[in-house]
Amino acid sequence: MDLERLSRFEPLGLALGSALRLALIALAIPWTFTHWFTPFLAHSWTAGGLDPWTSFLANGGPPEAFPYGPLYLLVFGPLTVAGSAVAGARGAAVGLGLTVLLLDFALLATLRELAGRSRRALATFGYWLSPVVLYVGYWHGQLDVFPVLILTTSLLLLSRQRFASAGLALGAAVAAKLSMAVGAPFMWIYVTTARRLRPMAGRLIGASLAGMATLAPFALSPGFRRMVLETPERNKAFAVAVPYGDDLRLYVLPLVFVGLIFAVWRIRRFNFDVLFNLTGVAFFVLFLLTPASPGWALWLMPFLVIHLTRSSSGIWVLAAGFSALFVLFNLTASTGPLIGGADLTQPIDLGLLLGEPRLRNMLLTVYVAAGGTIAFQMLREGVLRHPFYAASRAPLLLGLAGDSGAGKDTLAHALADLFGAASTAIVSGDDYHIWDRHKPMWRALTHLNPKANNLRRFNEDALSLGKGRPIRAPHYDHNVGRMTKPRIMPPTDVVIAAGLHALHTPALNAAHDLKVFLAMDDALRRFFKIRRDVHQRGHSLEAVAASMAAREADSDRYIRPQIDVADLVLSLHCLDPRLLAAPASFAGEPPLGLSIEVSVAQDLSNLARALTGIGGLGVVQASSRPGWQRLLVEGDPTADDIAAVAKAMVPDMLDFLSLTPRWASGLTGVMQLVILDQIDQRLTSKRA
Amino acid sequence: MQVRRPELFQVAPSCVLLDMDNTLYAYAPCHAAGMATVEALVKDQLNLGDRDFARCFVDATTELKNRLGRTAASHSRLLYFQRTLELAGYASQPVVALQMEQAYWRAFLNEAVLFEEAAEFLDDLRIAGVPAVIVTDLTAQIQLRKMIHLGLDRLVDWVVTSEETGVDKPAPGNFELALAKLGGVEGVVWMVGEEPLSDIAGARAAVDAVGIQKRHAGIKVVKSGTGAPDAVFDHFGELRKHFAKLPSAAA
Numbered sequence: 001m002d003l004e005r006l007s008r009f010e011p012l013g014l015a016l017g018s019a020l021r022l023a024l025i026a027l028a029i030p031w032t033f034t035h036w037f038t039p040f041l042a043h044s045w046t047a048g049g050l051d052p053w054t055s056f057l058a059n060g061g062p063p064e065a066f067p068y069g070p071l072y073l074l075v076f077g078p079l080t081v082a083g084s085a086v087a088g089a090r091g092a093a094v095g096l097g098l099t100v101l102l103l104d105f106a107l108l109a110t111l112r113e114l115a116g117r118s119r120r121a122l123a124t125f126g127y128w129l130s131p132v133v134l135y136v137g138y139w140h141g142q143l144d145v146f147p148v149l150i151l152t153t154s155l156l157l158l159s160r161q162r163f164a165s166a167g168l169a170l171g172a173a174v175a176a177k178l179s180m181a182v183g184a185p186f187m188w189i190y191v192t193t194a195r196r197l198r199p200m201a202g203r204l205i206g207a208s209l210a211g212m213a214t215l216a217p218f219a220l221s222p223g224f225r226r227m228v229l230e231t232p233e234r235n236k237a238f239a240v241a242v243p244y245g246d247d248l249r250l251y252v253l254p255l256v257f258v259g260l261i262f263a264v265w266r267i268r269r270f271n272f273d274v275l276f277n278l279t280g281v282a283f284f285v286l287f288l289l290t291p292a293s294p295g296w297a298l299w300l301m302p303f304l305v306i307h308l309t310r311s312s313s314g315i316w317v318l319a320a321g322f323s324a325l326f327v328l329f330n331l332t333a334s335t336g337p338l339i340g341g342a343d344l345t346q347p348i349d350l351g352l353l354l355g356e357p358r359l360r361n362m363l364l365t366v367y368v369a370a371g372g373t374i375a376f377q378m379l380r381e382g383v384l385r386h387p388f389y390a391a392s393r394a395p396l397l398l399g400l401a402g403d404s405g406a407g408k409d410t411l412a413h414a415l416a417d418l419f420g421a422a423s424t425a426i427v428s429g430d431d432y433h434i435w436d437r438h439k440p441m442w443r444a445l446t447h448l449n450p451k452a453n454n455l456r457r458f459n460e461d462a463l464s465l466g467k468g469r470p471i472r473a474p475h476y477d478h479n480v481g482r483m484t485k486p487r488i489m490p491p492t493d494v495v496i497a498a499g500l501h502a503l504h505t506p507a508l509n510a511a512h513d514l515k516v517f518l519a520m521d522d523a524l525r526r527f528f529k530i531r532r533d534v535h536q537r538g539h540s541l542e543a544v545a546a547s548m549a550a551r552e553a554d555s556d557r558y559i560r561p562q563i564d565v566a567d568l569v570l571s572l573h574c575l576d577p578r579l580l581a582a583p584a585s586f587a588g589e590p591p592l593g594l595s596i597e598v599s600v601a602q603d604l605s606n607l608a609r610a611l612t613g614i615g616g617l618g619v620v621q622a623s624s625r626p627g628w629q630r631l632l633v634e635g636d637p638t639a640d641d642i643a644a645v646a647k648a649m650v651p652d653m654l655d656f657l658s659l660t661p662r663w664a665s666g667l668t669g670v671m672q673l674v675i676l677d678q679i680d681q682r683l684t685s686k687r688a
Numbered sequence: 689m690q691v692r693r694p695e696l697f698q699v700a701p702s703c704v705l706l707d708m709d710n711t712l713y714a715y716a717p718c719h720a721a722g723m724a725t726v727e728a729l730v731k732d733q734l735n736l737g738d739r740d741f742a743r744c745f746v747d748a749t750t751e752l753k754n755r756l757g758r759t760a761a762s763h764s765r766l767l768y769f770q771r772t773l774e775l776a777g778y779a780s781q782p783v784v785a786l787q788m789e790q791a792y793w794r795a796f797l798n799e800a801v802l803f804e805e806a807a808e809f810l811d812d813l814r815i816a817g818v819p820a821v822i823v824t825d826l827t828a829q830i831q832l833r834k835m836i837h838l839g840l841d842r843l844v845d846w847v848v849t850s851e852e853t854g855v856d857k858p859a860p861g862n863f864e865l866a867l868a869k870l871g872g873v874e875g876v877v878w879m880v881g882e883e884p885l886s887d888i889a890g891a892r893a894a895v896d897a898v899g900i901q902k903r904h905a906g907i908k909v910v911k912s913g914t915g916a917p918d919a920v921f922d923h924f925g926e927l928r929k930h931f932a933k934l935p936s937a938a939a
Binding site: 610 | 791834
């Protein structure tokens with residue numbers, strides 16, 4: 001069934017889930033409520049003082065009653081205490097149940113936001129009707145919905161790039177329940193390893209540590225230490241172990257967990273989706289490799305639900321099976337409620353029921369297998385086959401060739417403005433000229449001649465960076481016309497090889513993700529050159545004309561042939577050629593048009609539509625070489641126009657860009673767009 | 689879908705006329721986004737404050753609407769902004785006025801999304817072989833840009849703007865031209881729009897169209913009189929379902 005039709009049933013799903021919840025709150029009183037939570041909450045709000053944990057234990061309360069911090073007290077207290085005042089123990093249980101319902105609803109709202117506009121209904125079905133959620137919250141009676149809500153909120157904030165708030169929420173989630181710390185390393189690694197996010201890492205990590213630190217004063221309380229920090233749940237991390245020699249044991253969970261964190265650290269480049277799915281896998285691993293309490297199943301739910309909203313029906317069947325088995329198993333293993341007159345508080349003995357003691361273990365095995373399958377599936381579809389993951393394993397390598405004065409440097413820097421200076425390395429052909437400016441060999445050769453350039457090293461350096469290895473790059477100082485000491489260039493996410501010969505060698509061309517040739521209309525180039533060299537620098541017109549003629553031959557021989565191997569040819573021309581006739585008398589900027597040429601196999605129509613529709617630019621299709629297509633673009637868009645077109649045209653590419661991409665105005669902005677669009681089309685084949 | 693005159697819905701239509709603004713997408717959020725962007729722009733470039741801008745803008749709109757009457761140009765944002773600048777004491781300022789216009793439409797379009805299932809409804813019409821024509825007020829330049837941005841040019845073959853006819857809806861010329869572009873239409877004509885007077889009453893008077901009103905927040909549905917619709921729907925899904933049930937006109 002398609003999504004739109006499904007979304008019409010969302011109100012029905014909401015109503016059904018709400019009715020089930022309200023019925024359970026009205027009829028069922030979980031054993032955990034009456035024996036653990038409501039006595040503690042009542043105690044803490046009436047006689048507990050500042051340290052209810054210690055006084056509760058002193059009054060002979062059970063230490064396992066409330067393994068939670070002060071935030072829990074604040075949130076779960078009011079309705080419980082009010083209920084207790086109205087209708088005693090029954091009222092307290094209803095008050096507590098209603099609190100769970102409110103938090104539950106808030107978690108649903110958060111998940112619907114995370115799922116995105118078109119998939120909200122699926123989030124509602126996956127969460128609000130989940131047997132796991134109903135069982136944990138209202139039958140068995142656990143309060144885990146609270147920390148899970150804060151952790152999910154933290155992830156939502158992170159997806160909106162609100163780093164400080166996300167960090168605070170993460171800290172609060174951990175302060176509420178220590179096990180939420182499982183999510184922390186992933187979020188920390190996410191903001192530290194991705195170069196585009198690194199500037200924000202301090203905010204997120206700092207805020208999360210500050211949130212966690214709010215717990216520190218409570219550690220002074222002996223009751224708090226005993227009930228919260230030394231909770232027996234802690235030992236579950238070591239419960240699954242394999243014998244290691246005669247008297248040693250290898251703990252499985254910490255081993256797998258460390259492995260997972262290392263894997264995430266190695267990934268380095270991931271976007272929010274990949275982070276979310278990896279965190280989900282980590283929670284699944286934690287859940288399946290420990291004899292988990294039933295409440296822990298709730299930790300999985302956000303990840304499972306979001307995964308479901310993006311999955312085929314097969315996974316829904318698997319998840320339904322997993323949920324059913326989980327509930328069935330826990331009915332035989334955990335406490336339940338007092339419901340109406342019936343006492344279902346004790347685990348049901350299926351063995352007795354069916355005469356087979358092995359049945360429970362079998363049930364456990366099958367449900368762990370189902371959960372493991374889901375986790376594996378989440379890892380495969382949500383991480384390993386995720387488009388961003390697949391497309392970003394290696395740095396993006398862009399080749400940018402063109403004659404001198406065509407604007408290679410301007411364009412290379414405009415691209416660095418998009419990807420972020422820290423994420424972009426520009427290997428500039430100027431740094432690979434063989435001789436310093438004043439050397440005699442320049443009388444024999446022009447810069448355009450490949451022999452005048454150390455192309456072998458240029459290629460090796462671009463390829464090394466493209467493989468993610470650092471290089472020692474030479475550097476040519478334009479001011480003094482001399483090579484300076486080489487400098488170390490660290491690997492980056494994007495490598496731009498820009499130079500006269502960037503598309504000259506087949507080996508480098510094979511590695512380029514996109515090969516761009518930047519040309520300029522001859523008349524326009526001549527105009528700029530004469531205006532600069534004759535009218536600004538005072539050279540004679542004859543000398544400039546002679547040097548241009550000499551270069552022209554080399555340009556035809558060595559530079560222009562690169563057009564044949566380029567994927568994209570960008571060329572500027574003057575819209576009013578009459579202006580170019582007299583470089584001396586015309587001082588203004590000539591009005592320019594941009595020609596965009598790609599193979600007919602590539603799509604240009606989306607670009608044309610977006611530039612026309614949202615950008616308001618003049619776009620004309622023009623004739624081209626056989627097998628190629630050409631667009632002519634005119635107009636003077638603002639940087640905001642360019643940003644709006646990008647958002648509409650290449651939304652998937654925005655994950656590759658800096659957090660604050662700087663869009664250029666004018667035709668340079670259009671070049672940014674074309675290049676992103678072409679990269680996007682090429683990455684699609686990698687993603688598929 | 690609430691059908692008020694079931695006798696008019698015995699067969700599928702032979703063609704469907706559609707209003708665009710506020711019928712196929714929600715106008716209010718787009719306009720708000722456009723105005724917010726323009727306000728920021730004039731504050732930045734001319735140091736013209738929100739309140740002064742808003743006051744001059746209202747005066748400019750009223751003046752232009754009075755002067756131009758019901759014509760396409762009476763909705764022109766370029767004219768509104770140019771006049772706003774003049775009233776604010778900046779003279780005509782061609783560059784800024786054009787910038788304001790582009791900034792407005794860029795932010796406007798950035799916000800514009802077709803109503804759910806509107807595209808699917810147009811696709812249903814295409815598959816059923818029922819021609820559709822967009823009949824809309826305002827100037828062609830921006831209306832065609834909107835169509836491209838919303839992808840309507842791939843779903844609808846024909847468009848009539850009030851710039852072509854000289855007078856805004858409900859003037860009959862708009863609806864007549866729509867049918868004339870199709871080469872004349874025999875059978876039932878539907879008009880889908882949100883305006884009781886311009887769309888429903890106008891199309892009914894001009895080409896005897898069945899009036900189907902799109903309703904959402906801020907839309908008034910009248911009970912009687914010429915602007916009363918023959919059917920009302922809130923979601924395009926309802927209209928699709930209803931359309932699917934009707935026997936084809938050709939059969």
